[in-house]
Amino acid sequence: MPKTTLTAIIVFLLLRNSQSLCSRYPSNYLRRPFTTSLQSQQPPIDLRVTMADMKKDDKVWATAEDDLAKGSDQDKYKNEDKVKGAVVRPSVKFLDKVGTSRFPVEAGRYRLYVAEACPWSHRTYMMWKLKGLDKGIVGLTLTGWKLENISFTPPYDDYHGWDFDESEGSESSPNYYKEPNGFSYIEQLYELAHPGFREVYESKGQRPYYSAPVLFDEKEKKIVSTESADIIKMFNSVFDSVGATPIDLAPADLEAEMEAVNSIVYPKINDGVYRCGFSTTQEAYELAYHSHWSGMDAIEERLGNQRFLCGDTFTLSDIRLWVTLARYDSVYFSHFKTNRNRLREMPNLYRYLRDVYRIPGIAETLNLPHIVKHYYFSQRMVNPTAIWPLGGPTTDFFTKDTGDLGYEPYQFPELRDV
Ligand SMILES: *[C@@H]1O[C@H](CO)[C@@H](O)[C@H](O)[C@H]1NC(C)=O
Numbered sequence: 001m002p003k004t005t006l007t008a009i010i011v012f013l014l015l016r017n018s019q020s021l022c023s024r025y026p027s028n029y030l031r032r033p034f035t036t037s038l039q040s041q042q043p044p045i046d047l048r049v050t051m052a053d054m055k056k057d058d059k060v061w062a063t064a065e066d067d068l069a070k071g072s073d074q075d076k077y078k079n080e081d082k083v084k085g086a087v088v089r090p091s092v093k094f095l096d097k098v099g100t101s102r103f104p105v106e107a108g109r110y111r112l113y114v115a116e117a118c119p120w121s122h123r124t125y126m127m128w129k130l131k132g133l134d135k136g137i138v139g140l141t142l143t144g145w146k147l148e149n150i151s152f153t154p155p156y157d158d159y160h161g162w163d164f165d166e167s168e169g170s171e172s173s174p175n176y177y178k179e180p181n182g183f184s185y186i187e188q189l190y191e192l193a194h195p196g197f198r199e200v201y202e203s204k205g206q207r208p209y210y211s212a213p214v215l216f217d218e219k220e221k222k223i224v225s226t227e228s229a230d231i232i233k234m235f236n237s238v239f240d241s242v243g244a245t246p247i248d249l250a251p252a253d254l255e256a257e258m259e260a261v262n263s264i265v266y267p268k269i270n271d272g273v274y275r276c277g278f279s280t281t282q283e284a285y286e287l288a289y290h291s292h293w294s295g296m297d298a299i300e301e302r303l304g305n306q307r308f309l310c311g312d313t314f315t316l317s318d319i320r321l322w323v324t325l326a327r328y329d330s331v332y333f334s335h336f337k338t339n340r341n342r343l344r345e346m347p348n349l350y351r352y353l354r355d356v357y358r359i360p361g362i363a364e365t366l367n368l369p370h371i372v373k374h375y376y377f378s379q380r381m382v383n384p385t386a387i388w389p390l391g392g393p394t395t396d397f398f399t400k401d402t403g404d405l406g407y408e409p410y411q412f413p414e415l416r417d418v
Pocket of ligand 1: 149159
């Protein structure tokens with residue numbers, strides 16, 4: 001090839017590359033485009049699982065193709081950003097209910113497995129506490145904070161899901177970190193309840209989906225549900241006949257409003273922060289970021305006119321929002337790059353965060369050290385060094401200035417003195 005042609009090709013390639021980079025980055029970025037070896041190896045994260053031909057030996061398995069799954073949040077509020085690198089959640093879920101012939105209402109029969117770091121788990125833990133299910137009605141086991149060896153390419157032999165570590169517990173209070181069924185990892189629960197669970201995924205080249213929370217039937221050794229939105233609804237009323245605290249966080253007259261709020265909060269905020277943090281392209285991240293902040297601004301405005309999401313009454317919609325806000329300044333702002341504003345710069349959201357924190361029972365469900373360590377340590381695709389940061393909010397953040405929140409501490413209507 002003549003030298004001039006070669007030079008022309010090289011010059012052309014250099015120009016083309018620098019132009020495409022210029023359009024997105026300031027010039028001092030150009031010298032070393034940032035890709036770690038980890039990023040370049042990874043395919044875009046598509047969390048979707050399609051299991052149309054999956055062996056369905058059990059009705060509680062729901063796939064995206066099932067009517068059963070249509071009611072789940074992941075299906076109702078699916079990420080519609082059709083760009084490379086966008087985050088889509090799997091829709092396989094255990095979606096059965098307590099209060100059916102298969103899973104009758106009984107005190108002491110069921111156990112809730114909660115990963116305190118995980119916001120979806122946290123919702124169910126808050127409801128467990130508020131409804132007084134700790135009084136021998138539903139058992140509780142807390143996992144450790146580590147979720148090790150999350151991998152995006154086979155083999156998945158070293159991935160076992162959340163671990164149990166009873167040394168976390170203290171002797172002075174019930175040790176909820178003690179696992180009574182003899183499991184060391186949540187994988188064992190899934191395999192006991194549904195033998196072959198791992199194999200179903202691995203035969204498709206997928207990582208087994210050991211999600212938390214899990215509502216487990218200890219009598220039949222079956223999983224009732226892994227859908228937190230359903231579990232909090234169940235907890236709201238299903239155990240009232242066997243001694244749960246009779247407060248109602250889903251009053252019938254607020255149903256439509258709760259649904260309207262959830263349709264913003266789930267896709268733009270709860271899952272919205274994950275859509276920012278797990279995006280694997282700049283384009284997908286930017287779409288997710290703008291969607292997230294449009295949701296945050298809408299809720300900030302709403303809370304300027306009223307105490308809670310649906311007015312004066314604290315509802316399940318508040319539980320759903322609060323778990324994300326509680327992690328905001330510690331994790332999502334930096335780790336998930338949602339960093340337009342810190343929560344403490346959003347006056348109404350910040351007031352709301354602290355107002356909810358002082359409802360009796362809530363503070364005990366928030367384990368900030370677990371939360372921070374979990375996200376930064378476990379999500380190596382976001383933070384390959386696994387180092388967790390030392391700064392950030394402590395409990396002061398939630399209790400500061402609580403005298404001046406504009407409201408008396410909240411009392412559930414059913415528990416008010418008359
Ligand atoms: C993670 O993988 C390593 C091997 O790569 C293994 O030694 C370790 O036990 C695994 N951790 C868990 C929690 O399974």
